[in-house]
Amino acid sequence: MLRAIRGEDVERPPIWMMRQAGRYMKVYQDLCKKHTTFRERSETVDLAVEISLQPYEAFKPDGVILFSDILTPLQGMNIPFDIVKGTGPIIFNPVREMDDIKSITPLEPEKSVPFVGESLKVLRNEIGNEATLLGFCGAPFTLASYIVEGGTSSHYKVIKKMAFDSPAVYEALMNKLTDAVIEYTRYQADSGAQVVQIFDSWASEFSPADFEVYCLPYLQRIVAECKQTHPHVPLILYSSGSAGFLERLATTNADVISLDGTIDMADARARLGMDQAVQGNMDPLHLFASQDFITKKVHETIAKAGNKKHVMNLGHGVMVGTPEENVGHFFKTVRDFRY
Amino acid sequence: MLRAIRGEDVERPPIWMMRQAGRYMKVYQDLCKKHTTFRERSETVDLAVEISLQPYEAFKPDGVILFSDILTPLQGMNIPFDIVKGTGPIIFNPVREMDDIKSITPLEPEKSVPFVGESLKVLRNEIGNEATLLGFCGAPFTLASYIVEGGTSSHYKVIKKMAFDSPAVYEALMNKLTDAVIEYTRYQADSGAQVVQIFDSWASEFSPADFEVYCLPYLQRIVAECKQTHPHVPLILYSSGSAGFLERLATTNADVISLDGTIDMADARARLGMDQAVQGNMDPLHLFASQDFITKKVHETIAKAGNKKHVMNLGHGVMVGTPEENVGHFFKTVRDFRY
Numbered sequence: 001m002l003r004a005i006r007g008e009d010v011e012r013p014p015i016w017m018m019r020q021a022g023r024y025m026k027v028y029q030d031l032c033k034k035h036t037t038f039r040e041r042s043e044t045v046d047l048a049v050e051i052s053l054q055p056y057e058a059f060k061p062d063g064v065i066l067f068s069d070i071l072t073p074l075q076g077m078n079i080p081f082d083i084v085k086g087t088g089p090i091i092f093n094p095v096r097e098m099d100d101i102k103s104i105t106p107l108e109p110e111k112s113v114p115f116v117g118e119s120l121k122v123l124r125n126e127i128g129n130e131a132t133l134l135g136f137c138g139a140p141f142t143l144a145s146y147i148v149e150g151g152t153s154s155h156y157k158v159i160k161k162m163a164f165d166s167p168a169v170y171e172a173l174m175n176k177l178t179d180a181v182i183e184y185t186r187y188q189a190d191s192g193a194q195v196v197q198i199f200d201s202w203a204s205e206f207s208p209a210d211f212e213v214y215c216l217p218y219l220q221r222i223v224a225e226c227k228q229t230h231p232h233v234p235l236i237l238y239s240s241g242s243a244g245f246l247e248r249l250a251t252t253n254a255d256v257i258s259l260d261g262t263i264d265m266a267d268a269r270a271r272l273g274m275d276q277a278v279q280g281n282m283d284p285l286h287l288f289a290s291q292d293f294i295t296k297k298v299h300e301t302i303a304k305a306g307n308k309k310h311v312m313n314l315g316h317g318v319m320v321g322t323p324e325e326n327v328g329h330f331f332k333t334v335r336d337f338r339y
Numbered sequence: 340m341l342r343a344i345r346g347e348d349v350e351r352p353p354i355w356m357m358r359q360a361g362r363y364m365k366v367y368q369d370l371c372k373k374h375t376t377f378r379e380r381s382e383t384v385d386l387a388v389e390i391s392l393q394p395y396e397a398f399k400p401d402g403v404i405l406f407s408d409i410l411t412p413l414q415g416m417n418i419p420f421d422i423v424k425g426t427g428p429i430i431f432n433p434v435r436e437m438d439d440i441k442s443i444t445p446l447e448p449e450k451s452v453p454f455v456g457e458s459l460k461v462l463r464n465e466i467g468n469e470a471t472l473l474g475f476c477g478a479p480f481t482l483a484s485y486i487v488e489g490g491t492s493s494h495y496k497v498i499k500k501m502a503f504d505s506p507a508v509y510e511a512l513m514n515k516l517t518d519a520v521i522e523y524t525r526y527q528a529d530s531g532a533q534v535v536q537i538f539d540s541w542a543s544e545f546s547p548a549d550f551e552v553y554c555l556p557y558l559q560r561i562v563a564e565c566k567q568t569h570p571h572v573p574l575i576l577y578s579s580g581s582a583g584f585l586e587r588l589a590t591t592n593a594d595v596i597s598l599d600g601t602i603d604m605a606d607a608r609a610r611l612g613m614d615q616a617v618q619g620n621m622d623p624l625h626l627f628a629s630q631d632f633i634t635k636k637v638h639e640t641i642a643k644a645g646n647k648k649h650v651m652n653l654g655h656g657v658m659v660g661t662p663e664e665n666v667g668h669f670f671k672t673v674r675d676f677r678y
Binding site for chain 1 (some may be wrong): 494495496499500503504543545546547548549580582583584600601602603606620622624625627628629632639654658660
């Protein structure tokens, strides 16, 4: 994966899947019966490691991503939350006013979320040089959307109104979150993550013009400051529904732009140029189709991506209910492929 | 609006709003207390007319769209449904197999949904030449998504699996729906609709390559066959999240491509060319911001769209909870504008 991202010759694209560890796997669901809360599973080193390795053992992906959540670091910033089955994230005291923002504390990951670093260290030891270890974090806007809305949102009314009408409050919150994301990314890299993926999943809720004002400067600062201290740790940037602002995403200088399914791989390559490494972007629903269909889509995607700077992935997280044998077929088809 | 769509000189862009009639208006909510079901309100001529005219009286838009639903014609095709407050559409017998499709009957709108034509006739009389009357319909895939999934869906698993793995079933369903959409569009035009907007709202659930296979041919047939009989009735085509396949949407030959907020208006104009009429595309959330902010966004959008072939609109339906005074300001700002 590292060679592919750098643009060196590789025999085939490396492959991993977003949400690679989790609910679509029976071994995970079995483990959930004993360890019933998401926070226990993601914040206990042994469990987080075990879960992260489940798909590695089953499918031999080229990347192993830590089992965690983008909200995990919030507990280190005095933002209490929970992740409730069937409901999703809940922020107990949504942040709305300047006073709320003052109570947010700087993130010191080694103190508040030490299990993240420890899990990464164990994982790095386990997988050696057989696969690349990925860390991840939420981008400031995506984190802010949960913190301000109080949980999952369908229209992002509160945070967008804050951005439009109370820019000083919005900027204060975003700056604090940007500092935390930088700190957290560096911490993960120091703990063994060889690549870190930044999820600005909901940035596309903004129009491209608004994205430039309300997301881009913070993303640019994250990339710039992480590159200063960790120039050799590639950063992957993902936003769902980014077809309308792909070029703008690339101006963050992230090493890899992770494409979702709303853009054709060939169009993305034409728009971004072959020097921009890309990741993606098969439709997660393709994995519900027949294996012949999956094979065809894998080969189409690779053909459109060209023979360098491409990390194979889905365009979104693998879905609950995806047949595991189809996931296996997806990985095998890519592993068997040669440029 | 008609002059703008044809590319004639106009002094400012015409304006209307998707979901212009409905829940964000207090007069509508008051009416709902007496007439409690969506189907009563949308299928009774006097009520549908009254509701369609509520925003016309309040805001003087340049377009008046019939208060209806994309599912309305399904009752004329032997597909029983309801629209339940808080839940959305429910299809009582989801269509999954070839046998289910055989039971779908051809649409004869004047027999099964005569209230649609009657409402359009009354509306056309009421508004005269003061505004343009718009009809609308759902596109085949968007209709099929409800019919197959059984209602609103978040992942479109069933219909996409049908498309990928059972193309003969999918095509049979889509062909029947395409016939119905053509019939229904012609019927609305014959009843007084001067423009018809086709909503393929969920087409962007497909990757652009899949869109070409599973949506585009049906949309092309609709435009071609409606143009044969009604060459002077412009067709507007809307799909949410279409930034990744804008050029493909334009190959339907629809007169107007309605843009959602995920694409910058200037980028859309550059990609489609100024000869392609476009509609949109302010973020509905902008209408929750201050009036100064709204003014700025209106002027930005118009400036990016250029001085012809632009119909001002939101990028998505106006949202419940939008302050009516802000909607008024949005309309007034556009009406007061001069190129």
